[in-house]
Amino acid sequence: xAKQFYGVELSSPLMLGTxxxxxxxxxxxxxxxxxxxxxxxxxxxxxAGERAGQAFWSLIRKLGVPVLPNTAGCHxxxxxxxxxxxxxxxxxxxxxxxxxxGELDTLQPDVFGLVEAARILSxxxxxxxPYTTEDLVVAEKLLGAGCEVLMPWGAPIGSGxxxxxxxxxxxxxxxxxxxxxVVDAGIGVPSHAAQALELGYDAVLINTAVAKAGxxxxxxxxxxxxxxxxxxxxxADPMEERDMAxxxxxxxxxxxxx
Amino acid sequence: MKIVVNEQEHNVSxxxxxxxxxxxxxxxxxxxxxxxxxxxxxxxxxxxLLKDGVKIEIVAPMQGG
Numbered sequence: 001x002a003k004q005f006y007g008v009e010l011s012s013p014l015m016l017g018t019x020x021x022x023x024x025x026x027x028x029x030x031x032x033x034x035x036x037x038x039x040x041x042x043x044x045x046x047x048a049g050e051r052a053g054q055a056f057w058s059l060i061r062k063l064g065v066p067v068l069p070n071t072a073g074c075h076x077x078x079x080x081x082x083x084x085x086x087x088x089x090x091x092x093x094x095x096x097x098x099x100x101x102g103e104l105d106t107l108q109p110d111v112f113g114l115v116e117a118a119r120i121l122s123x124x125x126x127x128x129x130p131y132t133t134e135d136l137v138v139a140e141k142l143l144g145a146g147c148e149v150l151m152p153w154g155a156p157i158g159s160g161x162x163x164x165x166x167x168x169x170x171x172x173x174x175x176x177x178x179x180x181x182v183v184d185a186g187i188g189v190p191s192h193a194a195q196a197l198e199l200g201y202d203a204v205l206i207n208t209a210v211a212k213a214g215x216x217x218x219x220x221x222x223x224x225x226x227x228x229x230x231x232x233x234x235x236a237d238p239m240e241e242r243d244m245a246x247x248x249x250x251x252x253x254x255x256x257x258x
Numbered sequence: 259m260k261i262v263v264n265e266q267e268h269n270v271s272x273x274x275x276x277x278x279x280x281x282x283x284x285x286x287x288x289x290x291x292x293x294x295x296x297x298x299x300x301x302x303x304x305x306x307l308l309k310d311g312v313k314i315e316i317v318a319p320m321q322g323g
């Protein structure tokens with residue numbers, strides 16, 4: 001049975017970002033094709049004249065998909081906590097994808113600030129989805145801080161490199177068997193998403209892989225099928241890997257022709 | 259009074275954050291606000307007094323990953 005995220009069962013294990021699409025129309029087409037369980041959104045400065053944010057919000061409302069606001073671009077605990085409060089008011093949800101970025105080349109999370117911000121926000125009633133690494137010690141501290149979901153990276157944000165540390169992700173899945181886990185960041189193609197779900201991850205969060213595809217709506221559809229395949233494969237209990245060949249065609253009854 | 263909104267200088271007559279939102283033309287918009295880096299909920303904007311040189315942030319929904 002699918003795990004719940006803070007008591008909510010998502011309609012799909014696909015979480016889709018809304019940034020970097022060529023146009024609002026293509027974003028709409030991609031969301032419609034992907035049928036994601038949530039879409040991620042953010043906050044930026046609003047100009048009173050342009051009101052770009054108001055137009056974006058009405059587009060998201062029309063799509064009818066639950067939103068997961070993020071604190072993207074925040075580098076300090078204070079920035080992230082303040083952004084989370086602003087997001088809660090603007091989007092009307094206490095869900096927050098918590099990012100506290102620590103390093104610019106890899107956009108690796110500052111896990112020390114992340115744990116501190118997660119504690120502050122959890123105590124204030126937020127339901128925190130922390131963008132973290134596959135480090136088990138950090139994960140344990142995030143759970144201790146009140147998080148009920150963990151979102152380890154597959155690879156650096158926007159890199160499209162897939163699941164960079166399979167051993168680490170497997171270990172995390174095995175160690176936190178009952179915790180909803182989401183691979184966030186680094187997924188480049190649908191097979192990466194299927195692989196995460198085959199490993200037993202409960203969801204994947206994708207943005208650039210769809211938005212920067214030549215045909216975002218078609219790629220969104222490919223991801224929809226990939227996550228479905230991954231879930232079915234996990235339920236079907238994949239075979240064990242072996243180092244040596246084992247014939248699949250029975251040898252009994254084979255004609256002696258030599 | 260001279261204040262800074264989203265890193266741009268404004269000369270305004272509003273003395274509260276609520277009045278500023280109206281004066282700058284954000285009335286009715288879905289925005290969140292911060293004053294000198296601290297979040298000010300919509301219900302507290304009428305009590306948030308502006309002083310010369312304060313820094314205001316006004317944000318709205320935007321695409322995100």
